[in-house]
Amino acid sequence: MPERNAVSWNTVIAAVARSGSPGDALGMYDGMLQEGLAPTHFTLASVLSACGAVAALDDGRRCHGLAVKVGLDGNQFVENALLSMYTKCGSADDAVRLFDGMARPNEVSFTAMMGGLAQSGAVDDALRLFARMSRSGVRVDPVAVSSVLGACAQACAGEYSVVRAIRLGQSIHALVVKKGFGLDQHVGNSLMDMYAKYMEVGEAMKVFESLPSISIVSWNILITGYGQVGLYAKAMEVLDLMQQSGFEPNEVTYSNMLACCIKARDVPSARAMFEKISKPSATTWNTLLSGYCQEEQHQDTIELFRRMQHQNVPPDRTTLALILSSCSRLGILELGKQVHSASVRLLLHNDMFVANGLVDMYSKCGQVAVAQIIFNRMTQRDVVCWNSIISGLAIHSLNEEAFDFFKQMRENGMFPTESSYASMISSCARLSSIPQGRQMHAQVLKDGYDQNVYVGSALIDMYAKCGNMDDARLFFDCMIAKNIVAWNEMIHGYAQNGFGEKAVELFEYMLTTKQKPDSVTFIAVLTGCSHTGLVDEAIAFFNSMESNYGITPLVEHYTCLIDALGRAGRFVEVEAVIGKMPYKDDPIVWEVLLAACVVHHNAELGECAAKHIFRLDPKNPSPYVLLSNIYASLGRHGDASAVRALMSSRGVVKGRGYSWVDHKDGARAFMVADDLGTNVGQSTTFSESEDTSGIAEVHCDETCAG
Template structure:
């Protein structure tokens, strides 16, 4: 019918206007009835009107109506708008049906401003006119205008219908307000029993965070359809109440409404979030029975769930059997591999994705780049960085942060800093990643400089940034700076955050204020294993071994399970306090009572304990029984004990072991020379020093630092402090 009208209009226009000018109006033919020709016809009509002033009013109205309908049929919106306004200006009253047609065409094209101009000039409007305009605003994310127009409608004689109410409720959901008042009006005019409106009310309450009101509305509905059940079930899932979503699904199964893929997909996500994988497998079976297994939404949810329970092969099998895959499918599977520790498979799958027609999005690249960081695969990370640039995704915050983290983990701090500098949008996570990179690499001064620099820029530091800054203060033992950071933490309200509190305890412990560290620990109503371990280690390094062991007992009584790091603190406490028997007891309990596999640090603590107690032969035999490869730290602990106890022959033997592992260990040679000197073996001292000189080995000079006028200065032996400050000025603002 539409093509017939268009063809008829085209013929009428050609017959009407062609004799009047030489503008080749024959181009307006049934075979060329698109917007360009319609616009040409409007232009020629305007030209004709200027040349011939003898139009009869009846003929002019007919011509305008014909051209208007012609433009509407062919979506020539500028021409349609001109003809419609011309009709109004000429005093010809356009029909409401035709006005709604041109209004709807503009709204669908997203030309809301032009549509509103037409709406305001319409001589007559019915409920369809108002519905078109209000729905246009609601769908176009202009919710405020939709509500204002609805209030204007209430002042007219036109009564809102179910479509108007549904659009207004959608606008309220977007705004997060006004929905309760509209709901009340719906009740007054008797539309609450309408299923279409009822669905909109349920959806509005859910999106405004009023799940209880949504459920009450759902329960009052006499008729419910597929959309009703989908809305309430997905609403519960989105609000983190998966149990209630599963209950609603059970109720739904007693009705005539059949589940759809969206419901199954949402419930699978709920089971994943709740770690209820048994229920998830039941839903998978239901999906197979209903023929939904190959659905892309269901498949994506299953591919998310199975890696969480260690069944990555099942997830890959499902992925391979999916008839249709989208970017979410590929990204989900890549994430599954990465989070399951199969990082190389994740990168291989990404390579396969690049060979398909599906383009990776910013989330895909963020995951892949992060995976490269986990592997410290710098070259691959650089290649993906190039892909990001080519695909125009470098401006996305998640991608920029992932690139920053990748370069940081690969030890390329300067490259990471450059990425952040080039990011058009950056947040506190971007800067925190750089600061953490500096601290991890031992550049604590640079970390403090950057932290105070971004604070001056007005960027609010979060708890992770402040914890990292405290770690830098602890490493440098700058108590005054640490106290200033503590003040910032109190102002920001982060003092009771577990990670921040643990960092404060560590900072005060390492800066020598163990009493204040204890006060910070007592502020925590419920600490985690990190908090307890930090305090135990603090007591240990301050020589308060008995206190550390007492705290360890309290930790066990509180039901906090120790980890391998906790036992490093416990064994260090035994070593510093000379408690050999207690040390053996706790060392043996690591595997027997707690099922933790001892690590090299535990063995090192035991060697140190035995060495301090003078049991050097037992320490040597203990080292020989270590079940994995020895390192210089373990032998170094025994070497130091040999010097203290004057066991020079054993010391020579231990030093030889260390130099076999690390021939460039200058510290070992210096300690060996000192032992020879203490024993009066000057020829051996000369040989050691000659060996160091021939191999170009020098002892790395130790650095010291001091805070002067809120600035941190580093120096080495024989430096003149005043000359250093005046001439070098190398400092870190505190």
């Protein structure tokens, strides 16, 4: 083999670097140095390009040092290669120092420096550099114009105002026309991208139509532009037109369409686009994961994450936060713990975005103590983190702790959001504490959230659960904008407090306002009907759901109707409803029927209902207690004892209830035989004698279908 010299090494290193194997190129460079051959400016340019491609900053700095040693640091070819390497490695400070030390920067130098500044977020500096380039007499070429247009595009997403950013872009566009660069495809694509990022998709379309030749990049930019402004149908139209013009969509096309579909909340189409991408990046996976989270399809989020793991795609901070959110919503603690472990391995557990997700997941999954430990270890906390811990405490009825954290949040200078207030107001509702609720209402007024529908709905719910329907209605009537949630809370409040007629009256008034009812609205009004004996009204409302509003009745709606009919003793109609409904295996239906049988001493139908609950919910004590009560009311004490014995033999235990009262030192809980000295959260026991004599089976005839 002929002796290898610098020329042969340069040729091979440059070829390997261009072939997409920058790591191999760096290895060959080390081999060249080991043979004692000095690099030339061509060698260094190829190696620095490879360093930039793989962001090998340390290797790049080593090359820089060698360039100084062999006297090539003043070579413009090497200087530009160094400049490009530093900008691609994200070391803007090194790039600026190098550029400022250059004796005669040319158009390549200015272009590389502008791109680096824009990439690092120093958009102002990039634009000033372009002005300096024009003043210094350096030739402004299409590549430089493309670079500054990229900076203009980023300006809109940065600290600039949209108006100022558009003005900047338009002045550059004028320069493009003046210099005759409008026919250059790269310049045209940069102009389109800039206008697309400005949300000026009409201007982007004009540039597109003026281009003498169109590439797949041009089509992709246009699709992205329409997607960004929410014109989903137009983006699909452009995709079809692109294919009709002979262009095959590439992975960028499908990624852009995926993002567009997610923005349009069309997750099935987004999934179809995703499946056409051969090697999705972590960003692409995250886009689809975010779509599932957005649509509350959390099980799909988990399954997609499992697939991502199987394909060995490393998760990033966004991935972990999304999965933690789904674990939180579904209450999947074990997977949440696995994600926590992964975040530690990836050194992402201290990232505020991930840490917020961990606090939320643990608190929502009942591990409030763990959530507090993570919260306390966080060096930075934003309002999202405070809301997560407060919400978790409130959900698990740790109401006093929630109030303490809310107080600390304000003391730490955090301004409560609508989520903060909704959680705290919910705590007041759970405590049925009017004094604390009024205090929170006063703070809501002070902070200007009284017209926020989210907070307003929580206030209505709080007053209703505290039994104060006058204040609930007063606040409801003062709301300027009412969404369906506010209407539902008010109707439900009337229903739960025994004002069925007012619930129906408000429901009918709502219909006159053109507010369309939803599934929850019908649960509320049907509850009002059942609690007030408005049976015929309940039947009419139930029948109108599907025919008038296209709402398919759920088990909750059937339960309300059965409750209304059962309370009225109309058991023939109850059996007809149960016979037709698709929810025969839901125990709550039979519990409602059994409760009605207790009221009307209907042992035959009560036995049937109890038998279904024994099968569907074996550890539920209610059917034993209720059936025993039916027998006792009919003087069948032997059967009542047999039911109690059966309950005991199956290990079914009746839970002990407790109540809350307001006390001068805060809320207190008490159970049977307690005094009011028991603090919230302290357990109290009492003895209860149970009849366990005569273990016998309860024999139930097949008196109803199911």
